[in-house]
Amino acid sequence: AQSVTQPDIHITVSEGASLELRCNYSYGATPYLFWYVQSPGQGLQLLLKYFSGDTLVQGIKGFEAEFKRSQSSFNLRKPSVHWSDAAEYFCAVGLNNAGNMLTFGGGTRLMVKP
Amino acid sequence: KAGVTQTPRYLIKTRGQQVTLSCSPISGHRSVSWYQQTPGQGLQFLFEYFSETQRNKGNFPGRFSGRQFSNSRSEMNVSTLELGDSALYLCASSVAGEQYFGPGTRLTVT
Numbered sequence: 350a351q352s353v354t355q356p357d358i359h360i361t362v363s364e365g366a367s368l369e370l371r372c373n374y375s376y377g378a379t380p381y382l383f384w385y386v387q388s389p390g391q392g393l394q395l396l397l398k399y400f401s402g403d404t405l406v407q408g409i410k411g412f413e414a415e416f417k418r419s420q421s422s423f424n425l426r427k428p429s430v431h432w433s434d435a436a437e438y439f440c441a442v443g444l445n446n447a448g449n450m451l452t453f454g455g456g457t458r459l460m461v462k463p
Numbered sequence: 464k465a466g467v468t469q470t471p472r473y474l475i476k477t478r479g480q481q482v483t484l485s486c487s488p489i490s491g492h493r494s495v496s497w498y499q500q501t502p503g504q505g506l507q508f509l510f511e512y513f514s515e516t517q518r519n520k521g522n523f524p525g526r527f528s529g530r531q532f533s534n535s536r537s538e539m540n541v542s543t544l545e546l547g548d549s550a551l552y553l554c555a556s557s558v559a560g561e562q563y564f565g566p567g568t569r570l571t572v573t
Contacts, residue, residue, distance in 0.1 A: 381560060392467075392553055392564035400560060439506065449494050449557045450519040453506035 351376045353442050355454035362430050363462045370425040370457050372440030381443030382423040383451065384414055388436045396438075399423060410434070435461045464490060467556050467565035475571045481542040484568045488535050488556030494518075495537040496562060497529060500551040509552075512537055544572045 352375045362368055374380055381400055385393040397408025404416040414425045423440060437458045441451040468487045476482050488495050496519075497509040508521040512531035529539040535556070541548055549572045555562040 392566045395561060398561060449496055449511050449562065450508055451562065455505050
């Protein structure tokens, strides 16, 4: 069965510091990979996606992620965190070619210190 | 272009009752998926509809059902509510493999 693991439940970083959120997946085929962000009481916003091609993908709000097949990872990075980045981040794997059936990781809650 | 809308945003029901939640996808999107989000289980896929047909289904009991109309709007229904059904129910509409989520309906079962 497909699974997604986000090893860090909580992460606290200082404003201006760099950020890396980890995501590991287990999936038999080439995965469709996504990162979403959720602010309190809100729905999910798509940050970026990987379907194929260049393994380093750029997203919105200055985020990027790198797909590493050998490590089954799709880590999210940002060079300089802003206070407004505080939220919960979810990594997800698409379960079919259309990517319309997602398996989510447990999420990482990011807190930003001033 | 308007985003995904869900109604109602908040709902309080009693155990044993049934509930219907509504989702209007982004114009032109034909696929609608539903997810349940709880603190204990996280985000779990319920089902997906495409052109009025259920295309995928998650591992939920038959009390959870859905449908899609010809205008792509979707409803999900939960019958015989249980306390454990308290959750945020998220709807997403899709195009080209990208899913766009609505704000969710917060269901509380008492």
